[in-house]
Amino acid sequence: MTKTKTSNPLDVRIPYCRAETVHPKQHAFLCAWQREVLFGGATGPGKTIALAMAALQYVEVPKYSALLLRRTYKQLTEEGQLLDVMRSWLQGTDARFNETEAKWYFPSGATIQMGHLSSERDLENYSGPEYQFIGWDELTQFPEHHYKFLFTRLRRSKDLKVPLRMRAASNPGGIGHDWVKQRFMKERNHKRLFLSALIKDNPSLDPEEYADTLSELDPFTRQQMLYGDWDAEPPGAVLKREWFRRWSELPKGLKIFDSWDLTFGGDTGTSYVVGQKWGVRGADLYLIAQMRAQLDYTEQKKAVKAMAEMQDTPVIVLEDAAAARPITKDLKKSVPGLVLRKPEGGKLERIEAAAPTIEAGNLYLPETTYIDAPPGFEPTLTAELIQRITLVPSSAEWDEADALSQAVNYARSRRSSPDVSPGSVTRQSHWRS
Numbered sequence: 323m324t325k326t327k328t329s330n331p332l333d334v335r336i337p338y339c340r341a342e343t344v345h346p347k348q349h350a351f352l353c354a355w356q357r358e359v360l361f362g363g364a365t366g367p368g369k370t371i372a373l374a375m376a377a378l379q380y381v382e383v384p385k386y387s388a389l390l391l392r393r394t395y396k397q398l399t400e401e402g403q404l405l406d407v408m409r410s411w412l413q414g415t416d417a418r419f420n421e422t423e424a425k426w427y428f429p430s431g432a433t434i435q436m437g438h439l440s441s442e443r444d445l446e447n448y449s450g451p452e453y454q455f456i457g458w459d460e461l462t463q464f465p466e467h468h469y470k471f472l473f474t475r476l477r478r479s480k481d482l483k484v485p486l487r488m489r490a491a492s493n494p495g496g497i498g499h500d501w502v503k504q505r506f507m508k509e510r511n512h513k514r515l516f517l518s519a520l521i522k523d524n525p526s527l528d529p530e531e532y533a534d535t536l537s538e539l540d541p542f543t544r545q546q547m548l549y550g551d552w553d554a555e556p557p558g559a560v561l562k563r564e565w566f567r568r569w570s571e572l573p574k575g576l577k578i579f580d581s582w583d584l585t586f587g588g589d590t591g592t593s594y595v596v597g598q599k600w601g602v603r604g605a606d607l608y609l610i611a612q613m614r615a616q617l618d619y620t621e622q623k624k625a626v627k628a629m630a631e632m633q634d635t636p637v638i639v640l641e642d643a644a645a646a647r648p649i650t651k652d653l654k655k656s657v658p659g660l661v662l663r664k665p666e667g668g669k670l671e672r673i674e675a676a677a678p679t680i681e682a683g684n685l686y687l688p689e690t691t692y693i694d695a696p697p698g699f700e701p702t703l704t705a706e707l708i709q710r711i712t713l714v715p716s717s718a719e720w721d722e723a724d725a726l727s728q729a730v731n732y733a734r735s736r737r738s739s740p741d742v743s744p745g746s747v748t749r750q751s752h753w754r755s
């Protein structure tokens with residue numbers, strides 16, 4: 323066991339830690355007495371190392387139990403990330419790693435569970451045990467309800483003399499940007515601390531050299547990464563988060579249709595296919611369901627059918643492109659109501675055309691954490707959808723924005739067509755209530 327030297331007169335004990343020093347901001351993080359602490363705000367100040375150190379602080383106490391989390395297994399295991407750091411410190415010591423459980427066992431009886439949490443199923447893995455330390459690396463990659471849920475697991479028996487600590491580290495950006503900013507910057511209280519740290523707080527890195535490597539990033543991401551700017555806006559963003567309204571109960575009398583962004587790139591799906599089910603009433607559009615997956619040709623046909631069958635759907639809108647003809651022809655045999663629409667202009671022009679409807683407050687997303695999906699398909703996190711579509715055009719992931727702009731522009735064209743007046747259904751109309 324090592325007692326790590328610190329650059330601060332207040333000594334802090336970190337058994338097993340092999341880092342030679344604890345940098346001052348890391349030290350403040352390790353000494354913080356608050357129940358909840360968020361560390362960082364920018365890239366590189368030593369957040370991951372600080373979390374690993376914090377988890378180790380009480381491993382000499384019998385029954386102490388800690389959990390370290392990343393959103394995905396891959397993120398947990400990459401070089402320099404939590405699992406790798408822990409391994410580099412603990413291998414060859416008297417601590418034992420159980421590969422199957424991904425858990426470190428210490429001679430005291432203490433444990434550190436290394437985990438990932440990307441779905442509701444993963445959450446179940448952590449709903450039984452209790453922990454006195456829960457550490458989240460890159461908190462903005464997690465949805466708020468996962469973070470809040472794990473407070474129920476943060477507890478100890480009376481005789482266990484360790485503090486209860488919820489600890490997180492993060493850069494701005496990511497699906498959780500809004501809730502993390504709200505929680506730690508706007509709703510701070512005496513039990514909740516935001517400890518801001520920048521690259522310059524990590525003497526182990528050369529700040530100028532590191533800043534130079536980040537100069538390749540676009541100005542928005544750079545602003546977030548380098549300066550930990552939580553208020554930075556993506557450049558040229560077409561849609562703003564605050565424009566989206568939310569529905570908790572669908573109004574009656576909706577006219578239903580599906581909007582699809584299919585892919586035609588060959589047999590194995592590499593980019594995402596997105597299907598959305600919309601309900602329209604007057605000028606308002608309600609997103610009812612969405613599926614987003616990488617699918618091959620046959621799977622796409624099944625998906626279109628499954629989405630249509632979720633609910634009686636008289637209209638299914640697809641892009642009328644030459645590459646779409648074979649699948650449309652195939653689908654027509656089994657799915658009624660296919661409507662082919664020639665896209666007007668490029669992707670950017672289409673989303674720009676849809677933007678005023680959204681800015682005017684006519685577009686509603688579900689208030690629920692997840693958006694419904696047809697059976698057999700993963701539901702989408704509502705926060706993730708918002709994150710992806712508000713990054714357009716800087717993001718490479720256009721699929722949902724494409725399906726959405728097609729839906730908004732289609733609904734508008736139907737409203738302005740002579741055979742449809744809001745609320746009425748004519749024989750020629752595609753709509754059906």
Ligand SMILES: Nc1ncnc2c1ncn2[C@@H]1O[C@H](COP(=O)(O)OP(=O)(O)OP(=O)(O)O)[C@@H](O)[C@H]1O
Pocket residue numbers: 341342343344345348362364365366367368369370371372402493524526527
């Ligand atoms: N106390 C320390 N002693 C020695 N090296 C350290 C210390 N803290 C951090 N480092 C080193 O600095 C680098 C960055 O640390 P770390 O990965 O923890 O930063 P981060 O804030 O998590 O970065 P990112 O934003 O990329 O996730 C790593 O090479 C790490 O080993």
Ligand SMILES: [Mg+2]
Pocket residue numbers: 369370371459
């Ligand atoms: Mg990190």
